[in-house]
Amino acid sequence: MNLRQKLLLLLSLTVAVVVLAVAWTVLVRIRLVFEQRDQQETALFVSQFQREFQHRSDEVAAAVDRMAASERVRGMAFELAQSGDPSQYVNEAQTLAQESQLDFLEIVGPDGKIVSSAQWPARFGYPEPAAIQTAATFLKREDLPDGSAVLGIFAVRTLRSGTESELRLVAGKRLDQSFLADLPVVPGMLIGLYSDSMSAAAATSPASFDPKLLIAPAGEVPGADRYQSLIDSARRSGQQTSGILYLNGQRGDSVNATAIPLKDDTGNVLAVLTVAISRENMIEAQQHIRAIAYGVASGGILLAILASLWIAARVSRPIEQLARAAEQVAAGNWETTVPERKRVRGRDEVDVLASGFNHMTAQLAAQRDRLVQSERVAAWRELARRLAHELKNPLFPLQLTVENLVRARELPAAQFDEVFRESTQTLSMEIANLKSIIARFSDFSKMPKPLLERIDAKDIVERARFLYEAAGQNEAKIRFNVELSSEPMPLDADPELLHRALSNLLLNAIDAMTEGGTLTISAEPRDDLVEIRVADTGAGLTPEECERLFTPYYTTKQHGTGLGLAIVQSVVADHAGTIAVESPPEGGAVFVITLPKASEA
Amino acid sequence: MPNLPALLAGDEYLIANDPGGNIGTGPFQLNGFKDAVLTLSANDNCWQGRPFVDSVEIRVHRSIRDQWLDISVGSADLVDVPAEQLRKAHEQRLTVLQSPPVLLLALSVSSSGTLGNPDLRAAIALAVDRGALSNVIFQKQGEVTASLLPGTLTGYSFLFPAERDLNKSHEKHGGLTPPPLTLAAEGGSTMQLAAQRIALNLREAGFNVRVVAAGGAQPADLALRTLPLASSQPRTALESILRGADVQTPVLEQTPDGLFRVEREFLDAHTLIPLLYLPRAYAVGGRVRDLRLSTDGTPLLAGAALQDTP
Numbered sequence: 001m002n003l004r005q006k007l008l009l010l011l012s013l014t015v016a017v018v019v020l021a022v023a024w025t026v027l028v029r030i031r032l033v034f035e036q037r038d039q040q041e042t043a044l045f046v047s048q049f050q051r052e053f054q055h056r057s058d059e060v061a062a063a064v065d066r067m068a069a070s071e072r073v074r075g076m077a078f079e080l081a082q083s084g085d086p087s088q089y090v091n092e093a094q095t096l097a098q099e100s101q102l103d104f105l106e107i108v109g110p111d112g113k114i115v116s117s118a119q120w121p122a123r124f125g126y127p128e129p130a131a132i133q134t135a136a137t138f139l140k141r142e143d144l145p146d147g148s149a150v151l152g153i154f155a156v157r158t159l160r161s162g163t164e165s166e167l168r169l170v171a172g173k174r175l176d177q178s179f180l181a182d183l184p185v186v187p188g189m190l191i192g193l194y195s196d197s198m199s200a201a202a203a204t205s206p207a208s209f210d211p212k213l214l215i216a217p218a219g220e221v222p223g224a225d226r227y228q229s230l231i232d233s234a235r236r237s238g239q240q241t242s243g244i245l246y247l248n249g250q251r252g253d254s255v256n257a258t259a260i261p262l263k264d265d266t267g268n269v270l271a272v273l274t275v276a277i278s279r280e281n282m283i284e285a286q287q288h289i290r291a292i293a294y295g296v297a298s299g300g301i302l303l304a305i306l307a308s309l310w311i312a313a314r315v316s317r318p319i320e321q322l323a324r325a326a327e328q329v330a331a332g333n334w335e336t337t338v339p340e341r342k343r344v345r346g347r348d349e350v351d352v353l354a355s356g357f358n359h360m361t362a363q364l365a366a367q368r369d370r371l372v373q374s375e376r377v378a379a380w381r382e383l384a385r386r387l388a389h390e391l392k393n394p395l396f397p398l399q400l401t402v403e404n405l406v407r408a409r410e411l412p413a414a415q416f417d418e419v420f421r422e423s424t425q426t427l428s429m430e431i432a433n434l435k436s437i438i439a440r441f442s443d444f445s446k447m448p449k450p451l452l453e454r455i456d457a458k459d460i461v462e463r464a465r466f467l468y469e470a471a472g473q474n475e476a477k478i479r480f481n482v483e484l485s486s487e488p489m490p491l492d493a494d495p496e497l498l499h500r501a502l503s504n505l506l507l508n509a510i511d512a513m514t515e516g517g518t519l520t521i522s523a524e525p526r527d528d529l530v531e532i533r534v535a536d537t538g539a540g541l542t543p544e545e546c547e548r549l550f551t552p553y554y555t556t557k558q559h560g561t562g563l564g565l566a567i568v569q570s571v572v573a574d575h576a577g578t579i580a581v582e583s584p585p586e587g588g589a590v591f592v593i594t595l596p597k598a599s600e601a
Numbered sequence: 602m603p604n605l606p607a608l609l610a611g612d613e614y615l616i617a618n619d620p621g622g623n624i625g626t627g628p629f630q631l632n633g634f635k636d637a638v639l640t641l642s643a644n645d646n647c648w649q650g651r652p653f654v655d656s657v658e659i660r661v662h663r664s665i666r667d668q669w670l671d672i673s674v675g676s677a678d679l680v681d682v683p684a685e686q687l688r689k690a691h692e693q694r695l696t697v698l699q700s701p702p703v704l705l706l707a708l709s710v711s712s713s714g715t716l717g718n719p720d721l722r723a724a725i726a727l728a729v730d731r732g733a734l735s736n737v738i739f740q741k742q743g744e745v746t747a748s749l750l751p752g753t754l755t756g757y758s759f760l761f762p763a764e765r766d767l768n769k770s771h772e773k774h775g776g777l778t779p780p781p782l783t784l785a786a787e788g789g790s791t792m793q794l795a796a797q798r799i800a801l802n803l804r805e806a807g808f809n810v811r812v813v814a815a816g817g818a819q820p821a822d823l824a825l826r827t828l829p830l831a832s833s834q835p836r837t838a839l840e841s842i843l844r845g846a847d848v849q850t851p852v853l854e855q856t857p858d859g860l861f862r863v864e865r866e867f868l869d870a871h872t873l874i875p876l877l878y879l880p881r882a883y884a885v886g887g888r889v890r891d892l893r894l895s896t897d898g899t900p901l902l903a904g905a906a907l908q909d910t911p
Contacts, residue, residue, distance in 0.1 A: 122794055
């Protein structure tokens with residue numbers, strides 16, 4: 001992954017994360033605000049509903065008050081007090097309840113027994129415990145002749161017709177579907193009533209939840225089973241309980257529901273009134289806002305990616321140019337420069353870097369030129385020194401011979417002839433020596449180009465051993481040890497130049513082992529290379545010698561020219577190979593030549 | 602059978618068809634039923650002679666209040682007054698003809714199924730509060746009875762205890778939990794109310810009783826019904842009551858002791874629990890003359906006359 005891609009990825013990720021974080025925060029905040037408002041609205045609606053519920057309770061109380069104040073009931077109370085015979089009023093409650101539009105009415109005599117009952121006419125003569133209620137209105141589960149029980153809002157009024165005798169009216173309205181239907185609801189509000197149909201006497205403990213018992217004004221409550229937890233909680237705790245209910249698993253069909261326990265005077269929960277307000281509108285608004293947020297976020301991310309592309313390209317282009325320029329410099333093209341941007345105002349770091357790079361390459365080129373110049377001067381000095389050294393040795397005998405010859409001219413002819421002959425021989429030898437020195441220098445300067453052909457490294461090694469093994473064993477008692485791999489080691493190389501380089505190394509090794517030793521030549525393939533090692537057991541080299549060994553004209557020998565290893569290095573380099581020297585502290589030196597292995601094909 | 606003529610004279614053996622198209626052999630023949638009005642016309646060929654009244658219209662499905670209004674304005678001459686409305690009829694100063702107690706209100710108890718256990722039937726008989734039925738529902742117009750025949754006919758009615766004994770009922774019930782029972786009531790709202798009251802009484806005794814409409818597909822376990830006292834002769838009356846209770850065995854006993862034994866044996870089975878004897882009563886219009894009631898409480902229309910209106 002290059003810099004531009006990294007920059008693009010980093011910028012895109014950064015912007016995307018930021019955009020998503022902002023979008024998420026906004027959405028969460030909006031959801032919280034919506035839910036808070038929804039809960040407030042629900043609480044308001046529930047409060048209004050409770051007021052309306054109380055208003056209906058007050059209406060029941062008012063109806064009972066009106067009934068109690070009617071002439072008919074007052075007359076009945078008077079006559080009952082006078083006659084003491086309640087039997088004639090056994091059907092009176094039904095008529096009175098019908099006239100007052102009440103569902104329940106029981107006329108209870110002074111003895112606390114029912115004189116007449118509208119909802120269960122056959123109950124006359126039985127006691128009615130609710131007759132002693134003091135609350136203005138209260139809830140009561142009323143048993144019916146068919147064995148069922150219904151919930152009602154009741155009120156009790158007492159009529160005194162004498163000092164002791166009194167008549168009580170226990171009247172109420174049924175809390176059922178029609179009652180729920182009369183209650184005002186706002187759009188989206190659904191009210192329900194959960195009440196056990198079991199009679200009060202039979203209901204010793206709260207029965208398990210039955211969804212069919214939850215009724216709405218229009219009949220069944222959709223998703224009634226979802227209300228179970230809320231209703232059970234309200235029934236257990238006796239406290240108003242609220243929560244969000246998902247009616248069919250979808251968010252859009254959820255409601256904000258409140259379960260209001262309806263209790264009797266002893267605190268027993270007789271029924272639970274549920275007020276559910278649809279969250280559909282809120283969810284739709286949320287989804288609309290979410291869709292907008294997602295659209296904005298997506299657009300933002302897309303724009304961010306495009307901007308990142310532009311920024312990455314703008315930032316990375318000069319760096320890429322710098323990188324390419326650095327690669328060219330590394331490849332030896334020191335004249336490489338990078339274009340510098342012309343800015344009207346200010347310069348950034350990349351401009352400084354480009355300028356510095358160009359300055360650096362210019363400096364490097366200048367320094368290289370100076371170094372080449374100084375090296376050239378140094379080389380000429382070294383060459384001059386070496387030449388002076390090499391030429392001084394034969395010149396001194398030449399001078400002495402010439403001076404001796406001049407002095408010998410005064411000698412007798414026979415002696416002169418003898419001296420002349422000896423002197424001319426010496427002069428010839430020294431001149432030949434001078435020619436040899438000049439030839440070696442000439443050879444170094446005229447290193448030929450390698451003529452490549454397919455050879456095997458084994459052949460080169462065997463040829464060198466064949467040539468020098470006998471000489472080494474005879475002159476210095478050197479034992480030759482050759483280790484060759486059985487695998488083929490093909491090379492595209494000039495056999496003569498390689499032989500010459502290897503011969504140089506073998507001769508150096510033989511020279512290093514004046515007291516004898518072991519000369520090991522090995523060749524083996526290493527991946528796509530062929531490694532040729534020449535190891536001796538001589539005195540070894542110092543680290544400094546190892547470092548300077550391949551420098552032309554450097555030698556550790558008394559009479560060396562310092563060109564042998566330089567020629568070896570030149571040959572190896574011409575074959576795209578490398579040469580290195582290792583010298584362990586215990587002695588000996590190992591020259592390692594690595595050459596690229598030719599392809600098998 | 603010495604009482605064969607009496608039996609044949611019963612309503613169930615009424616010969617009701619003749620080739621002329623009119624229905625009935627008595628003083629009046631049925632002409633038709635249209636718009637909730639049943640029309641009877643005088644039978645010229647009646648063996649007792651033609652009645653004085655030419656025709657009788659019986660209007661059905663009219664409330665008691667409307668019927669009494671009809672009497673007041675003269676658009677009706679005779680209306681039925683249920684026993685529980687007698688007090689009101691007197692309060693409204695209507696002319697009322699009232700028979701002696703001639704209708705036996707009884708609770709018929711099934712002897713099969715759950716109630717095949719005689720102890721449970723006995724518990725039901727002990728749990729019913731006859732006093733409440735008589736005093737409140739029937740407005741003190743009925744006679745509480747635990748016997749099939751009224752005391753005015755036999756004199757031994759007091760030997761059958763009519764008081765409610767809830768404790769004994771519980772003993773007979775034995776703490777059993779019988780399945781829910783059904784109670785059907787024949788008749789109008791008062792009979793339904795009486796049935797509800799009996800159901801309430803039985804609930805106190807440990808029975809779960811549900812009041813159902815009469816004539817359902819399944820026969821009810823209990824049935825509240827009225828049985829007419831067809832004759833002033835004890836044996837004939839007893840026979841008619843037993844026949845009404847689906848007991849076809851003829852009563853051969855003639856003496857009060859014998860009749861008592863027959864009643865005792867029958868009532869000990871608790872398949873029919875006598876509750877009340879009720880009278881028949883009628884409100885009579887101002888132009889009706891010489892109307893009397895027969896021994897079974899039905900009006901003798903043949904002997905009645907209508908005064909012409911000016």
